[in-house]
Amino acid sequence: MIALRDVLVLLDAELLTPATAPETAFHKVFASDLMSDVLTSAEPGSLLLTGLANGHVVCTCSVADIAAVVFVQGKRPASDAIAAARTKGIPLIATKMTMFTACSRIAGRIEDGGHARR
Amino acid sequence: MPAVESVFRRAFAVRGGDFARAGAAACEIKELLKDLGIDTATVRRAAIVAYEAEMNVIMYAWDARMDLAVSPAEVRLTVDDHGPGIPDVELAMTEGYSTATAEMRELGFGAGMGLPNIKRNADDFAIDSEVGRGTRLDIVIRKNGHVRP
Numbered sequence: 001m002i003a004l005r006d007v008l009v010l011l012d013a014e015l016l017t018p019a020t021a022p023e024t025a026f027h028k029v030f031a032s033d034l035m036s037d038v039l040t041s042a043e044p045g046s047l048l049l050t051g052l053a054n055g056h057v058v059c060t061c062s063v064a065d066i067a068a069v070v071f072v073q074g075k076r077p078a079s080d081a082i083a084a085a086r087t088k089g090i091p092l093i094a095t096k097m098t099m100f101t102a103c104s105r106i107a108g109r110i111e112d113g114g115h116a117r118r
Numbered sequence: 119m120p121a122v123e124s125v126f127r128r129a130f131a132v133r134g135g136d137f138a139r140a141g142a143a144a145c146e147i148k149e150l151l152k153d154l155g156i157d158t159a160t161v162r163r164a165a166i167v168a169y170e171a172e173m174n175v176i177m178y179a180w181d182a183r184m185d186l187a188v189s190p191a192e193v194r195l196t197v198d199d200h201g202p203g204i205p206d207v208e209l210a211m212t213e214g215y216s217t218a219t220a221e222m223r224e225l226g227f228g229a230g231m232g233l234p235n236i237k238r239n240a241d242d243f244a245i246d247s248e249v250g251r252g253t254r255l256d257i258v259i260r261k262n263g264h265v266r267p
Contacts, residue, residue: 033226034226034227034229035225035226035227036226036227036228036229036230036231036232036235037229037231038226039166039169039170039231039235040231040235040238044158044162052225052226054225054226056137056140056141056225056226056227057226059140059141059144059145059169060141060169060226062141062145062148063141063144063145063148063162063165063166063168063169064162064165064166065158065162
């Protein structure tokens, strides 16, 4: 499990939907640029890491019950996608880190039971 | 006199190539099912099926009608499109087989998982396609069913 506040610190990230509670926790993490993979394999309640930042990401996440999205490598969705995410209650997060670095930091945090490097 | 079963019905129109509204029908279906008090696992399966089917229409067909029917025991979704049809349905049902364009793939779709994922989330699934006419999907999701492994 990982909390939103830890994701923001670990990934030196910006929360694009500020109304989200920082203690929001995610029990699963999934990473993919393919929305087809999200629809096929991501578990409900997952935190999604993706390098895809078009408007279909928010819609896909809503359909698949994805809990929050991290956009990696400096990608940012358009303002209408951010507005749609607010409406649907899906927190959006942006980091400049690469997919590999972001995934490894989150994996390290989870595997070390909350005591991994920052 | 036979018992009258209560069924909620709603029809949706989907236009081929309308990427700007992609997912609109599926998201509306999801909200309707939630409002009807259906459990979250069934709602999720129905929403995924509706979204995959809607994306297939947008990517490959000219237009379609999606019919939703909800009874106390199940959710039925029928998707009847006008389009080029599928020459080899068995091949199209193979995971990873795709005729998607580069543009579709850039949007995160067209990985050849749409039809297999619909079948995986459905309890009953039937597909009928005629080249030059279109494709029809008949999908049933039972409220006590589950996703196939």
